[in-house]
Amino acid sequence: MGNSFQIDTVAYHLSVLKDRFPNGINVLSLFSGIGSAEIALHRLAIPMKNVVSVEISEVSINVVTCWWEQTNQRGNLYHLAGVQELNADR
Numbered sequence: 001m002g003n004s005f006q007i008d009t010v011a012y013h014l015s016v017l018k019d020r021f022p023n024g025i026n027v028l029s030l031f032s033g034i035g036s037a038e039i040a041l042h043r044l045a046i047p048m049k050n051v052v053s054v055e056i057s058e059v060s061i062n063v064v065t066c067w068w069e070q071t072n073q074r075g076n077l078y079h080l081a082g083v084q085e086l087n088a089d090r
Contacts, residue, residue, distance in 0.1 A: 007036050051077050054086075
């Protein structure tokens with residue numbers, strides 16, 4: 001997962017955020033899949049304060065959760081099954 005071409009491509013496009021958010025960023029990830037955007041931000045050393053991940057696949061949710069824990073992310077990770085669950089708190 002860490003060496004995938006898609007993650008490198010996403011990282012390239014997100015690299016403009018590095019200087020704009022030195023203290024971290026809040027992320028809303030729709031159709032998160034295995035968390036490519038989150039991995040790209042991590043590889044760019046952009047801290048993630050809060051990540052709201054909208055995904056229905058339990059397998060994908062487990063992949064993102066395991067990656068989050070293994071890389072010692074300091075922010076908050078929230079999983080939602082659909083955008084209907086979004087509210088002011090997440």
